[in-house]
Amino acid sequence: MAFVETKKLTKKFGGLTAVNNVDFKIEKGQITAIIGPNGAGKSTFFNLISGFYPPTSGTVIFDGQDITKVPSYNIAKLGMARTFQTTNLFETSTVLDNVIVGYRLRTKSRLFDAVFRTPREKREEKEALEKAIEVLDFVGLTHLANRQVALISQEAKKRVAFALALATEPKIVFLDEPAAGINPEETDGLAELMNKMKDNGITVCTIEHKMAMIMSIADKIMVLNQGMKIAEGTPEEIQNDPVVIEAYLGGESVAEVN
Numbered sequence: 728m729a730f731v732e733t734k735k736l737t738k739k740f741g742g743l744t745a746v747n748n749v750d751f752k753i754e755k756g757q758i759t760a761i762i763g764p765n766g767a768g769k770s771t772f773f774n775l776i777s778g779f780y781p782p783t784s785g786t787v788i789f790d791g792q793d794i795t796k797v798p799s800y801n802i803a804k805l806g807m808a809r810t811f812q813t814t815n816l817f818e819t820s821t822v823l824d825n826v827i828v829g830y831r832l833r834t835k836s837r838l839f840d841a842v843f844r845t846p847r848e849k850r851e852e853k854e855a856l857e858k859a860i861e862v863l864d865f866v867g868l869t870h871l872a873n874r875q876v877a878l879i880s881q882e883a884k885k886r887v888a889f890a891l892a893l894a895t896e897p898k899i900v901f902l903d904e905p906a907a908g909i910n911p912e913e914t915d916g917l918a919e920l921m922n923k924m925k926d927n928g929i930t931v932c933t934i935e936h937k938m939a940m941i942m943s944i945a946d947k948i949m950v951l952n953q954g955m956k957i958a959e960g961t962p963e964e965i966q967n968d969p970v971v972i973e974a975y976l977g978g979e980s981v982a983e984v985n
């Protein structure tokens with residue numbers, strides 16, 4: 728059984744069909760990539776799976792459960808996490824505080840606990856700190872934990888976004904263009920981090936425009952074009968698929984595009 732499965736997933740915005748009848752499977756423990764030209768429907772597909780948009784029609788199954796109508800905050804509790812293209816970090820706070828706040832937003836203390844500093848509140852505060860330290864170590868940012876976010880590099884900000892997603896201990900992480908706006912060397916670093924997540928049993932699904940990176944790390948790729956799945960397969964199969972080369976790359980060889 729696939730870890731995530733979409734069946735005839737469709738999203739219409741007025742007259743525009745952003746995602747059109749997409750059947751797709753994400754296997755547990757793999758890195759799956761979704762590629763396609765601008766406006767192909769990649770982000771919308773993510774938003775449908777993670778419950779940010781209700782689909783117009785179709786089904787999403789996660790870990791054997793139909794989550795089509797489950798709202799995003801409950802989907803997160805089931806073990807799905809995601810990053811966004813533009814991550815909203817608190818620029819004037821430290822890296823550590825950003826991760827702690829991100830984690831606390833998802834934990835359970837109520838206002839009563841916070842105001843009266845109940846044992847539960849104190850316990851959760853301690854847990855948040857421990858978790859933040861752990862995930863910052865995982866993403867390689869321990870040395871920047873006390874640095875203000877405004878002062879760290881673009882690549883480090885991407886790593887903070889990964890840390891925020893990982894703090895919730897997800898089974899699967901959806902990454903929306905993690906390598907956008909960073910140089911090739913930094914891109915290699917993020918690819919390494921994605922492999923590390925996979926090695927630690929986290930299923931990864933990513934949208935990415937950087938072909939060389941995707942071809943080197945993905946187990947499986949789906950190509951969307953104008954809302955429709957036009958191909959899926961291993962990187963090798965995708966690179967040699969004439970439909971993909973024509974529709975997506977305009978006849979260029981995939982390997983040459985970065």
Ligand SMILES: Nc1ncnc2c1ncn2[C@@H]1O[C@H](COP(=O)(O)OP(=O)(O)OP(=O)(O)O)[C@@H](O)[C@H]1O
Pocket residue numbers: 740743745763764765766767768769770771772
């Ligand atoms: N909330 C929305 N309301 C109306 N139209 C939308 C909305 N979100 C996306 N669209 C449209 O749906 C289509 C698919 O957009 P989407 O952002 O999913 O594509 P994408 O493949 O992620 O593109 P990019 O690579 O540029 O991020 C586009 O034509 C877009 O304009």
